[in-house]
Amino acid sequence: MNTDLLIFFTSGAVAIVATILVITQYNMIHALLYLIVSFLALAVVFYVLGAPFAAALEVIVYAGAIVVLIIFVIMMLNLKKDAEEQEKSWLTPSVWIGPGILCAILMAEILYVLLAGGFEGNATQAVGAREVGRSLYGPYLIAVELSGLLLMAGTIGAYHLGRQRRKVIHRFLEMTDE
Amino acid sequence: MNAVQYLWLVPLLPLLGAVLLIVAGRNMSKPIIASIGAGSVGLSALTVIVIGVAFLSNPDVYEISVWQWIAVGNLTPSIELHLDALSLMFIFVITFVGFLIHLYSVEFMGEDSGYARFFACLNLFVCSMLLLVLAGNLVLLYLGWEGVGLCSYLLIGFWYEDPKNGYAARKAFIITRVGDTAMLIGLFLLFATFNSLDIETILSAAPSRWEQGSSIATVAALLLLGGAAGKSAQLPLQNWLPDAMAGPTPVSALIHAATMVTAGVYLIARMNVLFELSPVAMTTVGVVGAVTLLIAGFSAMTQTDLKRVLAYSTISQIGYMFLALGVGAWSAAIFHFFTHAFFKALLFLGAGAIIEALHHEHNIFRMGGLRKQLPIVFITFLAGAASLAALPLVTSGFYSKDMILWYAWAGEKGSGLLFIAGLVGALVTALYTTRLVIVTFFGYANTRVSKRPGWRMTMPLGVLAALSVVVGFLEVPHNFWHAQLISGFLGGVLPAAVIDSGIEAYEWALQLLAAVVTLGGIFIGYFVYMATPGLHELVKKKFPTLHQLMYDGWGFDALYTLLFVKPVTWLARASRGDVIDGIYTGIAWVAIAANRAIATTQNGVMRWYVLGIVVGALLIITLGILV
Amino acid sequence: MNAIPIEYGLILAGILFMLGMVSVLIRRNIIFMLISVEIMLNAAGLAFIVAGSKWTQADGQIMFIFILTMAAAEVSVGLALILQIYHQLKTLDTDAANRMKG
Incomplete structure (x- = not known):
C-alpha cells in the first residue's frame, strides 16, 4: 500500500464521516462546519487523484465562498434556539426508513455496476493547471462564456428575488386568501 | 347633376359619427360625444334640405352609384342610391326627426354611463335606415333592413344589466327575424325570376313577366308582406313592439314610432307594382292592417304603462297605413x-x-x-x-x-x-x-x-x-x-x-x-x-276577462309561447342527452378525470417531488442493469 | 505516485451522493436541503475528477469547474429565494410553501 492510497482512504473516510455528521446535525452552523471539513477532505482526495487545480478551487470556492454565503444568510435569518428544537422534532427516526431503503438499493446498484462493469485502471499522472487552462480557453471557450452568462443571470436573479419590499409581495409568493 | 350628387353624404355622415364613437367614444367627454352624435345627423339633415330644394326645382328619379359591391354571376348589386319623391320624404323624416331626437337625447341621456354607446348605436341606426330607404336594389335594402334590426336590438337592450331588457331585445329581434326570413325567401324568388335584384328592373319587368293575379306574383308579394309585417309589427308578428319599450324613450320615439317600424310601409309602397299584380296580396295587406289597427287599438285602451299605450297606438296607426296600402291609396x-x-x-x-x-x-x-x-x-x-x-x-x-x-x-x-x-x-x-x-x-x-x-x-x-x-x-x-x-x-x-x-x-x-x-x-x-x-x-x-285579454294584447304572447316556444324548448331539452353528445362528454370526462388524478400528485410538497425523482432514477438504473 | 484504482474514487463519490440524497429526502428545513444539494453536486464533481484522472485528461477538471459555477449561481438564487420564503411565511419549512399545487 503506497502513501497515496493511504492518504486517499484516510481523507475519503474523513469526508464520509463528516458528511454523515452534516446530515445528522440539528444545528445549522455545526452542520456547515462539518461540511467544510468534508470539502477540505475531498480537496485532498482531488489532489491525490492528480487534480491540484480542482483541489484548490474546491477549497477556495466551495469551502470558502459558497459556505460563507450560506453562513451569511443564516446570520441574516437570525434563527433562535427554537429552530434547533424544530429540527429535532422533524428528524424523527421514522423519516429515515423510506429514504434509507431507497438509497441503499441505489447504492447497491451503483456498487454492482462499478464492480462488475470493468471500471479498472489507475490514475497515473497529475493534470496540472496549465492543461486545464489551455482546454478552458481552447475547445471549451463557448462553455466558459455560457457559464459567465449563467453567473450573470444568477446575480440578477438573486438581486431581484432578494429585494425586500415593504408592502408588495412577490407575485410568485403572493398570499392568497384561503 | 346638381346638389343631388352629394346624396351619398346623407348616410355617410351618421356612419362616420357611429364609427368615430365606437372607436374613440370611450375616451371622449360628454359634450364632444353629444356634438358628434347629434352633429352628424344634423349635418345629414342639412344636406337633405339642400338636396330637397334641388330636387323640388327639378323633380326626377336620380340614381347615384357609389361603387360595385358584389359581382357573382348575375347577381351584381352595387352600392347604389336611388332618390325619388318617396325616398326623399322618408330621408327627410329620418334625418329631421332623427336630429330632433338626438338633440333631445343629449339631455335625456345626460346622466347615463353608456353615453357614447347610445349615440353610436343611434347614429348607426340612422345610417342603416337611410340606406334602407335610399337603396336602389333589394340587396342594399336588405342590408339596411338588417342594420336597423340590429340597432333596434342593441338599443332595446341598451340597459342590459336588467335581464328583462335583454329578453325584450331578443324577443324583438327573433320575431322580426321570422318576417325577415320570409322576406329573404321572397328576394330569392324575385332573383330567380328576374335575374336581378335591382328595384327598377324588377318593377318595370314584373307586369310583362307575370300576368295580373298570377299565383307566383301573389306568393312573392305575400313573402314581402311577411317581412314588412315583422318589421312594422303587424299581425301576426306584432307582439314584440310593446316589449320593445324597454329601451330608452328616445329610442322608442325614433325607432319604434317614427322610422324603423314604418320600413314595412316603405317596402310595400316601393314594390307597389308587384302588389298591384296580385289582388289577393292587396286584400291581405288591407285586412292585416284593419285587424291590426283594431286589436292594437283595443289593447291600447287598457294599458296602464304610458309607453305601452303609445306602443299599441303605434301598431294601430301602422295598421292604418297598411289599410291604406291595401286599398291602393299609396x-x-x-x-x-x-x-x-x-x-x-x-x-x-x-x-x-x-x-x-x-x-x-x-x-x-x-x-x-x-x-x-x-x-x-x-x-x-x-x-x-x-x-x-x-x-x-x-x-x-x-x-x-x-x-x-x-x-x-x-x-x-x-x-x-x-x-x-x-x-x-x-x-x-x-x-x-x-x-x-x-x-x-x-x-x-x-x-x-x-x-x-x-x-x-x-x-x-x-x-x-x-x-x-x-x-x-x-x-x-x-x-x-x-x-x-x-x-x-x-x-x-x-x-x-x-x-x-x-x-x-x-x-x-x-x-x-x-x-x-x-x-x-x-x-x-x-x-x-x-x-x-x-x-x-x-x-x-x-268585464274582467275581456279586460285581461285586451291588457295582454289578446293573448298572442301566450299563444306563441304555447305554439312555438314550448315545443322548441322541449325539443332542446329532449335532445340534450343524446348518444353522439355522450361520446364527446365522455372524452371530456376522461380528460377531466385524468387531470384530477395527475393533479393530486402535484401537491406542492417539495419532498414528494424529490422522492419522485429518486424513484424514477432508481427505476431507470434498475432497468439498465436488468436489460 | 498515483496508483489509486478509480473504482475506489467512484465508490466514494457514490457514497457521498447517497448521503446527500438521503438528506434531501429527510429534511424539511430548506437550508439543509440546499446544503444537501451541495453535497450531491460535490459528489458528482468528484466522479468527474476521477474519470478525468483515469484518462489523464483536463476535461474532468473542466467539468468540475462548470459544476462549481453552476453551484455558485444556484446557491445565490436559492438563498435569495430562502430569504423571501422566510420573509413571507416566517418559517423555513418547505411543506409550508405548498401553494403551488395542481
Missing part, C-alpha cells in the same frame, strides 16, 4: 306615415319628459295633475294627442286619417268592412288618447315632479308640436281646398288611387261621419274618465 299611406312620424315622435318624447320628471314612473294612474307642473310638456303633448286622435280640421292626423278612410270606402279596392274597421279604429283611437291625456295631466297629482326638462328637451317638443299641426295642411281633402301637395309630389312614383265613379258627392258625408266619430270618442273618454269618476273601474270590474 300616397295616403305615405301621408299618414309622414304625419304619424311627427306626432308619435312628439308623444314619445313628451312621455320621456314625463317619465324622467317623475322618477321613472311609467304607470299613468300614478301620474295625474301634470297640467300645471309641466306646462310645456302638456301643451305639446296635447298637440300630439289631438293629432293622434284626429281632432277635426286643426290637426294633421285628421287629414291623413280622413284620407285613408275616404279611400277605404271610395277606393276601387276598398270595401265597407275595411271602412267600418277604420271608423271603429278612429273611435277607439280618440277614446284611448283622451283617456291618456286625462289620466296623465288632469286630476290629482299623485307623484311629485322632481326635475323639469331643459331647453334641449323642450325645443324638439315645440318643433314637433308645430309640425304635427302644420304638415296636415300640405294635403287637404280636395273638396276643401286645392292643396294636394303630398299626392302630387308622390304622383310620379306611386300610382294614384282609383276611386269608384260617382262617389265623390258623398265625401262631405264621410268626413262629417269621421269627425263625429272622433268627437264621440273624445266625449266618451271625457265622460268615462273625467265627468264620472270611478266609472272606468266599474267597467273594468264588469
